Amino acid sequence: MNLLEYEAKALLSRYGIAKPIGALWPEIPDGVCEFFVKAQVPVGKRGKAGGVRYATVGDVEQIVEATVAQQFGGFAVEKIYVEERLEIAKELYLAVATEREMGCHTIIFSSEGGMDIEEVAEDRVLRVSIEPWLGFQPFHGVRLASFLGDAAAGQSLLRTAQALYSLAVDQDAVLVEINPLAVVEGGLVAAGAKVVLDDNARFRHSDWAGYALRGERSPLEESIAATGAVGVEVDPLGDVVAITSGAGLMMATLDLLISTDQKVRAIVDLGGTVLSGSDGLKGVLTAIASARPRVTFLNAFLQTAHCDDFARGLAEAHANCPLEGRIVVRLKGRNGEVGRQSLIHLGFELHEDLRPAIEAVSKHLG
Structure with missing residues (x-):
């Protein structure tokens, strides 16, 4: 259960750890002229995404309104915490x-x-x-x-x-x-x-009653889960979404992308949706379309399913929900060549082996 920052700091204060003076908007700290306006969402890396902004008394309301209108890591801003600016050595x-x-x-x-x-x-x-x-x-x-x-x-x-x-x-x-x-x-x-x-x-902490039971999954992860696949949001600022045909392949793909210094927005294990034709794939593509990745990498190594059946379902899903950005497909397994040939007209970058496919993803992300 991820606490919001103001909740976390209140807990730290109970244990004698000093914290800056702060208040939940529309309150502002008394006797303070310079602030940081902080979006309260249960994810990190807000600072780089514009969720922590400097403000003065004169412009704090304007900055609060702009911050409330944003989303961070797929989460809407629940609350705004206005905190004194410190002189940090x-x-x-x-x-x-x-x-x-x-x-x-x-x-x-x-x-x-x-x-x-x-x-x-x-x-x-x-x-x-x-x-x-x-x-x-x-x-x-x-x-x-x-x-x-x-x-x-x-x-x-x-x-x-x-x-x-x-x-x-x-x-x-x-x-x-x-x-x-x-x-x-x-x-x-x-x-x-x-x-x-x-x-x-939770059963042994009556003092947690005031904490909201926020889901462990982000909105993007929830929308992927609704299709029957499993998605993990890795970096809200990432540029690539990887879709794989199995849990083991999912971890290997993530490791390879990170080893080439790529920022991965999310990674998806299709699970049973590999065998569900265009309907399951359409749901997955629709879910990840909201992330607007620069590159979508589909890594499928099929042993039970046939690659040509999978490619047909992928083509139909893409026709219903075309993705933005570049699409790199590594397709290997039974009837792999037939499957790859059937996707050429869609403009996908097609590979049989994993290493060249990873290199292609890196090339497109520069």
Whole structure:
């Protein structure tokens, strides 16, 4: 269950972690002249998409109206949070995540926080696993402070990490993230926050009653699921949607696209819709058309179904719901050559082997 940012920050505050002064629109923080207007949606990467915008008292209403009219990651804006602008000396990153394979929580810290945290070099990120029977200990905090290399902020970092760990354990959180953890005059402040709670633990948290039970799937994922296929939205800012003919192929395709530095908007496993002819494929194409990908990559390796039957269904579906952008098709299996030949007139870029198809996707995305 993804909390909205203002909910996450209220929870952090309960554990003694400082946060900026903020209010839900139409309220604005008292005594503040400069703000950040923040769209409240249960997805990340709002900043790059225009969901976090600077405002002053004079233009805050205009910026709120413009923000409310947008969607982020397929989600309409539920609420607007208006928050004071901080004078930030440095941005850090701090999170506590559940490591299911290891059976423990891990503290993740970097001295280079902010919107581009995913691009920070691995040697600039510290991971400290906490044994459940031991809990957070002072020596864990010492490791974090030493990695930061700032004695003045080290003690504040230790206290913040300890509080964040306590929150994660007490609240059955899958992820608690502060990004950025702002270094300001007087200490550390949670300038950005994300909290994901384990909904399976709801029965033991009466204090969760005020949290909306938001679906785990985005609107795009819901529309794909309605066709009988399985879709995962990977990056709301991605340029390519990949459609595959099986779960294993789905993961392999995603890995290959990411290895070539492509931003994947969504990836789809057709599942049983492979055998459902044009009706099932039409539904899938209709669902992904709303994402308006620059490239649609259809990767089908068929062993039970016949490629020519599949190609016929794809052609009929495309006639009913033509997709924008370039379409790259890798079609292999029984009657593969016949199937590919039947699609030539549609202008698709056709391949039998996977590697040239991936290279074609990369070429079109430049």
